Amino acid sequence: MKIKGLTAFLLFFSISIFSQTKEELAAKDFFWGTNDTYKNVTEVPQKWTNESAVILYKNENYDFHKFGKNVTYTSSIRQRIKLLDKAAVEEFSEFAFKKRFRSDKGRFSWKEKGNNYIGVKIVKPNGTEIEIDVEEESVEVDGETKVAIANLEIGDIIDYYFYRLEPFKTTYAFGFNPVETYLGEEYPVVDFKLFFETENDFFINFNSFNGAPKLTEIPTEKRSIRRYELVASDIEKIQSTRWSYPLLELPSYKFQVYFARSGKFEDRALAFLPEKEDIIKTSVSKDEVLELYDNRFKPDGDVGDVKRFFKKKTFANDAEKVTEAYYFMRHYYLTRFVEAMIVKDAEIMSYPFMNYGNPVFIQNQKQFVRHFTEFLKREKIKYEIVVAKKRYDGSIDDLLIEKNVNVLIKVKTATPLYAELFSIHTNINEFSPLIEGTDVYLLSPTRNRIDVIEKGKLPVSRHLDNETKKDITVSLNDDFSGMNLTSVNSYKGHSKKDEQYERLMFTDYVTEDYAKYETASFIELIKRKKDKIRYKKELDALAEKIKAKQVERFEKSAKAEFQVEDIEDYTYEINETGRYALDSYLKFTESFKIKNALIKKAGPNYILEIGKLIGGQIDLEEKERQRTSNIYTTNARSFNYNITLNIPEGYTVNGLDKLNKTIDNETGAFISSAKVEGNQLIISTSKQYKHNFEPNTNWSKMIAFLDEANQFTNEKILLKKK
Incomplete structure (x- = not known):
């Protein structure tokens, strides 16, 4: 559990708190009871004394048990963290969660309620322990329960646990959600232990990667009970890095537990199960892949x-x-x-x-x-x-x-x-x-x-295959108080799918499909004329409502893209849906007015922030400029803009030299050109990510075109009065 994810973790697991029930006392004893060997650990290793915080102990636990149809899944986490600066104190001074949850597992999940328990205590430098009464200190705000940790100070230790008990019923094979994570946190970790317990009918796939410790088995009092742990120490912090795949490069582990009661259900399980419950499966062979999918994917169906x-x-x-x-x-x-x-x-x-x-x-x-x-x-x-x-x-x-x-x-x-x-x-x-x-x-x-x-x-698409293209026309108001902007936006390849889901109304594509395949619409299938009229009216009204909300989103998107506070008279039209070929374009046109933005008066002349018309660019922070991890992006892609400015009568354009740039290397490019033709300024820009992967040795080459693109957004032209 990464530190920044604490609040999200609590939100996700929807907490139900009760006053000192048997289960709650068991949860507290599990972490803070007489067997807590870390309750007196308070010192930070010398090499980490300048960190914002240090995790003295992190413990994750997973417990899987069954009785008849009943399965009980318990997951929990404890972290003991020493706060060494003001930023860490502020981060842990409040967290939020939701009370109560219903299990999403098993056949009868809508009935099954799970209990979750949280404990928080503060350990002061003098050894005084203050346990937070979570129920007493929490308040409900907008559907969330928030707890403020009062009087938290530099040098304090915050020791918290989260304990989730989830019962459900199942009579068939069931796979629990996989756990795939890396050891490192945003703060250094002194000691870490992963522990889980299973019994018969629970099958385990587990492996460690990139130098992470291996899983070891712990002897138990019963043959049917199995316990395992992974122990690590002296784990350096990691930093969140743009375009990184941590599971490929950092010490990590992955596992999934699968429940299957008998040989019959084992055969039906959609999983690569080990041969027996007491075997930890660490790899999957080609033959196992073939065996699993042979029956599953046999041709079948009425065509x-x-x-x-x-x-x-x-x-x-x-x-x-x-x-x-x-x-x-x-x-x-x-x-x-x-x-x-x-x-x-x-x-x-x-x-x-x-x-x-x-x-x-x-x-x-x-x-x-x-x-x-x-x-x-x-x-x-x-x-x-x-x-x-x-x-x-x-x-x-x-x-x-x-x-x-x-x-x-x-x-x-x-x-x-x-x-x-x-x-x-x-x-x-x-x-x-x-x-x-x-x-x-x-x-x-x-x-x-x-x-x-x-x-x-599998083949790899090129940056030319995945294109965002925008043809933008700009006309300034006669009094230079604003501008009219029309943008024809085109997307193809992998660049268009998200835009299709965002931009296309259901009426845009179902009507197109009905016409192409000569099938009857939903309304046409309704037999009674009276019902046709009624349902058509309701469906049309719903479409109008969806369309209105859609346009509101698009207006906000346009304001964010062009970095302006307000726009007026927004219109929007679909030109092509791009739904019948990967290399065909989704194309739509949007028009709107921008007032009191991007233009500044300079004596008899005007300064126009023309560079902002290519949208926001990546502005690398100083800490991002040094990189050790490789660079992984989703796919190669290109962004091509053509901007046409209608030059106001009586003015000329100065500053074109700063709009002509060329950075082009093996990793990518930013190329721009500007010229005046008649009464129009024509600007073309192309930003290219040429591959979906670059070794870290090429990072400086990527920085070169990323910086050039970012600098372009700061460029201006002068409209000089003749």
Whole structure:
């Protein structure tokens, strides 16, 4: 548990506090009882006396037990921290949490209530201990419970624990959330212990990485009970670093516990389980990957809808056929139900899906892979199933936890195509940029089963493939009190998906899909005319309401991008949705007025902060300029701006020399140019991140173009009166 995450940790686990129950006393005794060997530890090692704070002891615990259908999961953390400066005192003077929670685990989670307990005490330099009465000292503010730690001073030790007891019921195999973290904190740690306890029917996958200590087993009084611990000491602090993947470079550990009662449920578990409960699984072989996914991803499904759609169509090749099938399935098995989902969520109709008969609705990875490969099988098109891991989680050779797997389909056309479980805007050949360039397993079928597994590598997109492009036109008011700005914004590749979810209304894309595939809309499926009129009116009203809130967000976004306090007369229009090819653009136009910003009078002339029109740039702090970790970004990408300023009549432009810049090296670039053509100033800028990874030795080269881009935002031009 990282220190900055203390408040988030408490918020997440929703605390329920009761007065000295048996469970609460047990929690307190677990950490602060007679077996507490750290209660007298107060001294900081000499080498860390100049730190803001030092963690004298950190202890994380996980406990898994069962009785019949009942499972009890207990997780807890304790930290004993010495505060050495004012900043640390301020950080720990208040924290927030929510009371009470319901378990999200098991089959009956809506009924199961869990209890959580928190303890906080202050140890003064003279040894005096002050235990905080959390219930008495807490106050409710905006749905949160806040506790202020009064009279906290430099030199104090804050000793807190959080203890979560979560019961639930399950009759089937169940995987607990994986734990994947690194040892270091933002403060140095003197001593650390990870401890967990399990019993029969709980299977453990665990491994340490990058030099972290190994897990060791502790002898127990019963064969059915198992205890393990990982112990470390003298852990140096780590600093949060931009574009870093700590799990790849820092000492870390990962584990997951899986519950499966019998051989039958073990076979059904979607996990790489060890052979027996008393074996700690530390790695996963190729054969185990093949065995798990063979049955799970066998082709299956009714693809008659696709065949009927293709009945009157011809295709130049298999790639064209597969592409068309993907987009048809995206619509027929997902987007044609979007209106019904919205109607249900808005409680306009209790069960709107009855209008579709018995539709196929693909909503998970397994359904998609089986359905799509059934189509490929019937069309006699060869394919492979790709099993990949995200770059930040390490190599496929270190695969340990099934939840970390990304699965997609590689279609073996002349130029391979990739198909991933579709969401509303997913394109063919689109898959997570976090698995680009990674080594993967490729599973392929012979006859009626998946029985071949080989190593492969996924392609990597270029910075030219993932583009943000803006064509901005600016006209100044006659009295120079403001400006009119129109921006045509275009996004493609990985740069467009988030923008599509933000910018597109459901009416923008379902209408497009209905027309393309000649399917009936939700309203058209309603049989009674009276109901059609009623529900259309309600759906249209809902769309208008969503649109109004959407425009409010866009106005705030425009103000933030151009660093102005206010805009007026904002308008917005979708030009192209970009939903039928990864390299097609999402394009929209927005226009608005800016008043009393970016322009300053200088005698008879005016100064225009033209550089701010490319939006905010990265302004590196001094501490960021020295770097030891490698540089990992999500994907290569480019940002291209074309700015056209209509020069006011009677004025010329001075200062173009500062707008012409070129920094271009192997890591990236910032290139800008400016020229006057007729009565227009035309500025073009291009910022490029050429790769998704750079070794730390290239950091100075990245700094060069990042600084140049940031400096450009400070550049101004002079509009000089003739």
